[in-house]
Amino acid sequence: MRYDTELATAIPLRRLEAAPENLLTLFGDHSLDAYRLGMQRCVSLVHHSLSRHQRPFSGVEPDELQPEFDAIDLDRPLPNVEAGLEEIQRLYLDHAVHFHNPSYVAHLNCPVTLPSILAEAIATPLNTAVETWDQSAGATLIEQKLIDWTTARIGLGDAADGVFTSGGTQSNLMALMIARDAACAELPGHAGNRHHGLPADYRRLRILTSEVSHFSVQKAASLLGLGYDAVIPVPCDDDKRMSLEALRARLEDCHRDALLPFAVVATAGTTDFGSIDPIPGIAELCRSRGIWLHVDAAYGGGLLLSRRYRHWLAGIEQADSVSVDYHKTFFQPVSCSACLVRDRRQLGHVTYHADYLNPRDQADQGTPDLVNKSLQTTRRFDALKLWLTLRTLGAATLGGYLDDVIALTRRTYALLQERDDIDVLTAPALSTLVFRYRPAGIRDDATIEAINHHVRHTLSRRGEGVVAGTRVDECFYLKFTLLNPQTQIEDMRRLIERIVAHGEAFVADHGHLETASNAAGYDSEVAPSVMATFADAGRT
Ligand SMILES: *Cc1c(COP(=O)(O)O)cnc(C)c1O
Numbered sequence: 001m002r003y004d005t006e007l008a009t010a011i012p013l014r015r016l017e018a019a020p021e022n023l024l025t026l027f028g029d030h031s032l033d034a035y036r037l038g039m040q041r042c043v044s045l046v047h048h049s050l051s052r053h054q055r056p057f058s059g060v061e062p063d064e065l066q067p068e069f070d071a072i073d074l075d076r077p078l079p080n081v082e083a084g085l086e087e088i089q090r091l092y093l094d095h096a097v098h099f100h101n102p103s104y105v106a107h108l109n110c111p112v113t114l115p116s117i118l119a120e121a122i123a124t125p126l127n128t129a130v131e132t133w134d135q136s137a138g139a140t141l142i143e144q145k146l147i148d149w150t151t152a153r154i155g156l157g158d159a160a161d162g163v164f165t166s167g168g169t170q171s172n173l174m175a176l177m178i179a180r181d182a183a184c185a186e187l188p189g190h191a192g193n194r195h196h197g198l199p200a201d202y203r204r205l206r207i208l209t210s211e212v213s214h215f216s217v218q219k220a221a222s223l224l225g226l227g228y229d230a231v232i233p234v235p236c237d238d239d240k241r242m243s244l245e246a247l248r249a250r251l252e253d254c255h256r257d258a259l260l261p262f263a264v265v266a267t268a269g270t271t272d273f274g275s276i277d278p279i280p281g282i283a284e285l286c287r288s289r290g291i292w293l294h295v296d297a298a299y300g301g302g303l304l305l306s307r308r309y310r311h312w313l314a315g316i317e318q319a320d321s322v323s324v325d326y327h328k329t330f331f332q333p334v335s336c337s338a339c340l341v342r343d344r345r346q347l348g349h350v351t352y353h354a355d356y357l358n359p360r361d362q363a364d365q366g367t368p369d370l371v372n373k374s375l376q377t378t379r380r381f382d383a384l385k386l387w388l389t390l391r392t393l394g395a396a397t398l399g400g401y402l403d404d405v406i407a408l409t410r411r412t413y414a415l416l417q418e419r420d421d422i423d424v425l426t427a428p429a430l431s432t433l434v435f436r437y438r439p440a441g442i443r444d445d446a447t448i449e450a451i452n453h454h455v456r457h458t459l460s461r462r463g464e465g466v467v468a469g470t471r472v473d474e475c476f477y478l479k480f481t482l483l484n485p486q487t488q489i490e491d492m493r494r495l496i497e498r499i500v501a502h503g504e505a506f507v508a509d510h511g512h513l514e515t516a517s518n519a520a521g522y523d524s525e526v527a528p529s530v531m532a533t534f535a536d537a538g539r540t
Contacts, residue, residue: 023081027125035125038081045085049093055463056101058094065095102491103465105480108271108299108325112333115392116385120333128381130164131371132358136381140368143383149390150324151340153304155317161347162340163373164382168298169216171323171339174350174375176207176220176263178321178341179292181349183262194349198225204258208232208250209265210242210277214296217265232261239426240275242266247285263292268313269300269329272470272479274430276300279315287318295319298337300430302329305399309406320346326386328483329402336382347373404485405431412480412492421500425472431482434470437503449476455502465495 023034068091078084098104100111123139130136130143143164151160165171181193183205190199205226209217211233218228232254235246247264254261264286266277279295286293295316297303301324303313316322319342326336341347351372353360358369371377389398409431416424416435425434436452452469456478459465468479478499480492 039121041081041085045089045093049089050098053094053098054101056098056104056466057460057463059461059463060095061461065091097466100484100486102484102487103495104484105482105487105492105495106466106468108328108481108483110328110331110483111486113331113385113389113393113398115388116332119385119388123381123384126381129378130381130383131374131377131379132369133367136370139381139384140370142387143370143381144368146383146386146390147338147340150304150338154313154319154322154340156319156322156340156342157317159343159345160340161344161373162338163347163370164379165337165339165374166335166376167327167337168214168296168323168325169219170375171298171325171337172214172216172265172294172296173220173223174339175294175321175323175341176217176265177224177375178346178349179263179294180205180224180226182292182346183260201260202226204260206230206232206254206259206261207263207265208234208247208254208261210234210236210240210267210270212236212240212270212272212275213265213267214271214298217296236275239429240270240273242277242282244278244281244285247282251285251289251291261289261291263294265294265296266319267300268295268297268303268316269430271299272432272434272472273426274299274428274432275426276312276429279313279318281315283315283318292320293318294321294323296323298323298325299328301325302398302402303430305330305395306402306406307396307399308403310399330386330389330398331401332385332389335380336386344373350375401485402431405482408485408487408489408492409433409480409482411489412482412496415489415493415496419496419500421503422496425477433480433482434472434477435479436475436477437499439503439507442507445475451503451506452476452478454506455499458502459495459498464498467495467499 023031023038025031025034027035072087078087099109128136128139130139133140147162147164151157151162154160163174165174184190184193184199184202187199187201190196193199202225207217207221207226207230209231213233218231221230222228232250234242234250237243251261253259264282266279266282268276268279270276283293285291297313297316300313301322303309304324306312321342322340324330324338324340326332326338327334330336353363353372357377358371362369363372370379406428409428413424413428413433416422416433421437421439423436423438436448437455438448439451442448442451453476456467456469459467468481470477470479
């Protein structure tokens, strides 16, 4: 099997029409006309490419694309921009994964709003960096107003503040760093991490989070000098929500073992299941023990704008800090995210004054230098796209998009449930569905896994659909992440039909599989041979 060759053939390009002034120069007053022509050319290129490629993916694999890259010498530039664009089309556009395609249902990637794209086109040539007022002026105030709007939507109160970040990973790191340092500042005899590093008994520090929370919590623990093992996984209920009973028990274990649980991370929208932890109960447990509550709403944050489902986030207003990814359920281009805190004084844990950038007296005079509350220094003006989206499309429209996606997920769930050859793991919460194809008579997990790997690979290879895979209790599952309000239930019906067709074909091609499974019920001999055959099938 090869990737879709129709898509991979070079598309004749309409070249730059008017003889452009030389585009091989810097952006500046002298090149404004060239800039305009160049931009128009790029817009045409994307338009041309996307109107031709109706599939989510070409199906290309790394070993097919790599040779093209091996042939390129970065020290020998092409003669002109036209040649550079042609090369980009061949290396990138022809094989790009299209998140706006209805058959792209793999990860938490969204189609983006048109106003957000326009805003990106404005912010990039200006190259505004938002770390200090003297580099950004109005851009700083635009970001600040969006931060204030978000904290008000959450209900964090008048003392709240925050900053844009590169994503939920950075937001979680920042929140947990602040939580760690706030907790350590309270330890007797410890003068504070910022000057003296971790306290002597830092090995007792613990973070609690559900067993299905995002891996960035573990990464943050490692970066914070605590290590992965400082994260205590809390079991979930059947709906993959953190169990309050289990949390209480783990906190008691910590107490018994003289550990210092300084933060609980509740997830509002887990990556695999979209499940939302019971925030009010978690908040109560945290408050009574003086533990920092961080809510990771990287995925579920968009519910802040939902007319129908805002109440799913009940309790989020009690958080000490919150992560929100605008580049997920607010339909913004990557990167666009924020870390919000209830008490703006806590942001002092990330402040460092440098005479050459953000001197202390400048802050004392009230100059709004965003670097004072950011882990990053030079930082993109990622707020402008959200700004133009809110000022034109409006928040209610974004909320409506998410409502539509949730409705589509429920209808897709019904389609999957109608079939007796598909197992769906849990009822949907936000917009994911975890399931596997399991034809009658086949029981053993390794065989089912081989079939589902084949289904996923074949869909992608043929450019018919991009679905994710995950593992739950050791078993492999397929996953739909629905984040495109333009997708229709008919699109999902077609995709499910393809899934079943590829599954059936695989079973038919490996006839011994069914009989062996039927005969033995569980036949451990079948699995390795199927896996071997599968490995061959993937290569042809
Ligand atoms: C996506 C996600 C993250 C990580 O966010 P990035 O923007 O990818 O860094 C963290 N937590 C949850 C629950 C997520 O879904």
